[in-house]
Amino acid sequence: MKVLQNVVAEKETNFFSSDDTLQKILEQMLDQEFYEFAFRELTDFGALVCGEIDARAKHTDREGEPRLIRYDRYGEEVSEIWVNEGYKKTVEQTYNTGIVGYVHKEIPELGRKGNYVYSFAQGYLLSHAEPGFYCPVTLTMATAYLLDHYADEELKAKFLPHVCSTGEVELYEGATFLTERQGGSDVGANILEARFDGTHYRLYGEKYFASNAGMCGVAMVLARMPGAPEGTKGLTLFAVPWKKEDGSLNHLRIRRLKDKLGVRAVPSGEVEFDGSIAYVVGDPKKGIYYMLEALNLSRICNAVASVGIMRRALLESKFYVSNREAFGQRLTNYPMIQDTLAKMASKLHVEVATLFDMIQLYDRVTIGEGTERDVILNRLNIAIMKKETAEQAIHFAHEAIELHGGNGYIEDFVTPRLLRDAQVLTVWEGTANILALEVIRLFKKYNAHKLFIDEMNRRLQKVKDSKLKQIVMEKLSDVAEDLETFASLDEETQTYEGKGIAQRLAWLYESVVAVEWAGRYGGKYEKLADIYLEDTWKLRKLGDPMKTVLYFHDVI
Numbered sequence: 001m002k003v004l005q006n007v008v009a010e011k012e013t014n015f016f017s018s019d020d021t022l023q024k025i026l027e028q029m030l031d032q033e034f035y036e037f038a039f040r041e042l043t044d045f046g047a048l049v050c051g052e053i054d055a056r057a058k059h060t061d062r063e064g065e066p067r068l069i070r071y072d073r074y075g076e077e078v079s080e081i082w083v084n085e086g087y088k089k090t091v092e093q094t095y096n097t098g099i100v101g102y103v104h105k106e107i108p109e110l111g112r113k114g115n116y117v118y119s120f121a122q123g124y125l126l127s128h129a130e131p132g133f134y135c136p137v138t139l140t141m142a143t144a145y146l147l148d149h150y151a152d153e154e155l156k157a158k159f160l161p162h163v164c165s166t167g168e169v170e171l172y173e174g175a176t177f178l179t180e181r182q183g184g185s186d187v188g189a190n191i192l193e194a195r196f197d198g199t200h201y202r203l204y205g206e207k208y209f210a211s212n213a214g215m216c217g218v219a220m221v222l223a224r225m226p227g228a229p230e231g232t233k234g235l236t237l238f239a240v241p242w243k244k245e246d247g248s249l250n251h252l253r254i255r256r257l258k259d260k261l262g263v264r265a266v267p268s269g270e271v272e273f274d275g276s277i278a279y280v281v282g283d284p285k286k287g288i289y290y291m292l293e294a295l296n297l298s299r300i301c302n303a304v305a306s307v308g309i310m311r312r313a314l315l316e317s318k319f320y321v322s323n324r325e326a327f328g329q330r331l332t333n334y335p336m337i338q339d340t341l342a343k344m345a346s347k348l349h350v351e352v353a354t355l356f357d358m359i360q361l362y363d364r365v366t367i368g369e370g371t372e373r374d375v376i377l378n379r380l381n382i383a384i385m386k387k388e389t390a391e392q393a394i395h396f397a398h399e400a401i402e403l404h405g406g407n408g409y410i411e412d413f414v415t416p417r418l419l420r421d422a423q424v425l426t427v428w429e430g431t432a433n434i435l436a437l438e439v440i441r442l443f444k445k446y447n448a449h450k451l452f453i454d455e456m457n458r459r460l461q462k463v464k465d466s467k468l469k470q471i472v473m474e475k476l477s478d479v480a481e482d483l484e485t486f487a488s489l490d491e492e493t494q495t496y497e498g499k500g501i502a503q504r505l506a507w508l509y510e511s512v513v514a515v516e517w518a519g520r521y522g523g524k525y526e527k528l529a530d531i532y533l534e535d536t537w538k539l540r541k542l543g544d545p546m547k548t549v550l551y552f553h554d555v556i
Contacts (some may be wrong), residue, residue: 012315015128016046019311021349022121024521025356029117037109038118045097046125053093054129056086057265061132061417066267068214068257079254081214081267090133095171097122100140101164104148116363117356120304124352127308128315131421132265134308135428136173136212138301142294143174145366146220150282150290151239158279159218159239172217176294177207177271185434187222187288188231194223194238194278201225201280202251203240203273213254213269216242220294221278222287237287238278251275262420296379299386299429300355300362306389307352309422313393313400314344316414318556320404331403335549338556340399342548345555346531348396351389354513358385376446377455381509383430383438387499388506390425391432397422436498439505449483452505456512463519468526471533472511479508507536527551 012018026038064084072078098107099122102114119141127134140163147160162172183189192205203223210219219240228234244250255270282290318341321331331337358381364370365378397419401408408415426432442448456476463469486494486501514529531547534540540547 014046016042057130065264096167101166123304127305128312131305132263135266140174175212175216175219177221179209181208192223202275210271211268232288235287236284237281303389306393309393310396313396317403338552339548346528350514354510384506387435393422453480
C-alpha cells in the first residue's frame with residue numbers, strides 16, 4: 001500500500017474558491033455590489049484560513065494553548081491569560097475583516113452595514129481551520145448584538161465601538177457568562193448577586209463555565225438584584241468590563257481554566273466576582289429575554305462551526321482517498337468509498353444551503369422586517385438546525401478518521417482535532433434534550449408545527465414538478481400526520497419523542513431546500529438532491545441501483 005505524493009495542503013489553497021455551494025448562496029442572497037465585495041474579501045480570507053490560520057491552529061491545539069497567569073511577579077493577582085503570538089495574529093486578522101463589526105457599522109467600501117449572511121460566510125470559512133477560535137468570535141458577536149439592540153446610548157458609546165473594532169480602536173472581545181454550578185442549563189437557578197452601592201451595581205458570586213475569560217474586554221452577565229423574584233424572571237443583564245478604567249482588574253478573578261477535550265484555542269474558566277462594577281443593560285426585568293436572543297445567535301454560530309468542520313472533514317477525506325492505493329487500486333475506485341464520499345457531499349451541500357436559508361430569515365427578523373410568523377419559524381429553524389448540524393459534525397469527523405484508517409487517529413493529521421472540536425458542538429448552546437424542549441414549547445405556545453408545515457408546503461408548490469418533488473411531498477404528508485399525533489400526546493411522552501420529531505423537521509426542511517436547488521440549477525445539484533433524499537429517508541432497497549456510485553464523478 002502506498003500514498004501518492006500529494007497532500008491536502010498542496011492541493012487545497014483556498015477554502016472559498018473551491019466552494020460552489022457557498023458562492024451560489026452569496027449570489028442568491030446579496031445584491032450585485034455587495035456580492036462583488038464579498039467575493040473579493042472571502043477569496044482573500046479563504047486563502048488566509050487555508051494557509052496561515054490553519055497552521056497556527058495546529059500549533060495552538062498541540063503546543064500553544066492558553067494558560068492562566070494568576071499572579072504577577074510581585075504576588076499581585078492579575079488573572080491574565082497567556083496566548084501564543086500566532087493566536088494573537090489570528091485574532092487581529094479575523095476581527096479586522098469585520099466578521100463582527102460590519103453587522104453593526106458601515107463597510108467603508110460600500111457605505112452601508114453588512115449582514116449576517118456575510119458574517120456567517122466568514123465564520124464558515126474560519127471554522128474549516130479554527131472552530132475553537134470561532135467561539136470567542138461568537139461571544140463577541142453576541143455581546144455586540146446585546147449592546148446594539150438593548151443598551152442605552154451612553155453604555156453603547158462606552159463599549160460598542162471597541163466590541164465592533166476593525167482595527168481603528170482597541171478591540172474588546174466579548175463573552176456571555178450564564179452557567180453556574182447549581183443550575184447548568186437551568187439558568188433560573190442562578191444566584192449571582194447584583195448589589196447597588198449608591199453609584200454602581202457590583203456583582204458577587206461566580207460563573208462556572210465562562211468561555212473567553214481573561215481575553216474578553218467586556219462580558220455580558222446575568223445576575224439577580226436584591227428582592228428580585230426567583231427563577232429566570234428575576235435575572236437582570238449586566239455589561240461587566242474585565243478591567244477598570246485605570247487598567248486594574250475589575251474585582252474579579254479566574255479560579256482555574258477548564259481542561260477541555262477540544263476547542264483548546266478558547267480559554268474557558270471559572271470566574272469569581274467580588275464587587276465587580278457592572279452596568280445594567282436595558283430593562284432590568286428582561287435580562288433572560290435579552291440573553292435568550294443572544295443565545296439564538298450563538299446557536300446559529302454553533303451550526304456554522306459545525307458545517308465548517310463537516311466540509312474540512314470531506315476535503316481531507318476526498319484528497320486522502322484520491323491519492324491512496326490499496327490492493328492494487330486507488331481507493332476511489334471502490335464502490336464503498338464512492339458511496340461514503342457521495343453521501344457526505346450531498347449532506348454537506350444540502351445542510352449548508354439550508355443553514356444559509358435560515359440565516360437569510362434571521363437577517364430579516366433581526367432588523368425588524370420579519371412578521372410574527374417569521375419570528376416563530378426563525379426560533380424553530382434555529383433549534384432544529386443547531387441540533388442536526390452539531391450531530392453531523394461528529395459523524396463527518398468520524399467518517400474522515402475511518403477513511404484515513406490508522407493515519408486518521410494520528411495527531412500529525414487534522415482528523416483527530418476535527419473530532420475533538422466537533423464533540424463540543426452538541427453540548428454548547430443547548431444539548432439535544434434542551435433543543436427538543438424548545439421545539440415542544442414552540443409547538444404548544446405558537447402552533448409552530450402548523451406554521452412549519454404550511455411554510456414547507458407553500459415553498460414546495462413553487463417548485464416545478466419532478467420525481468424528487470413528489471418524494472418530498474409524500475414525506476411532508478407523513479410528517480404532518482405525525483405532528484398532529486405528537487401534539488395530542490401527554491407531556492411526558494412528548495419529551496420522550498421530542499428529539500426524533502426535531503430531527504424529522506430538520507430533514508424535511510433540508511429536503512425542501514434540496515429540491516429547490518435541484519429545480520433552480522439542475523445538473524450536479526439535482527444529483528446531490530437525489531442522493532440526499534435516498535439516503536436521508538432510506539429509500540433504497542437491497543439490490544437497487546447505487547446512485548451514490550452512479551453520480552460519484554459528477555458530485556465529488
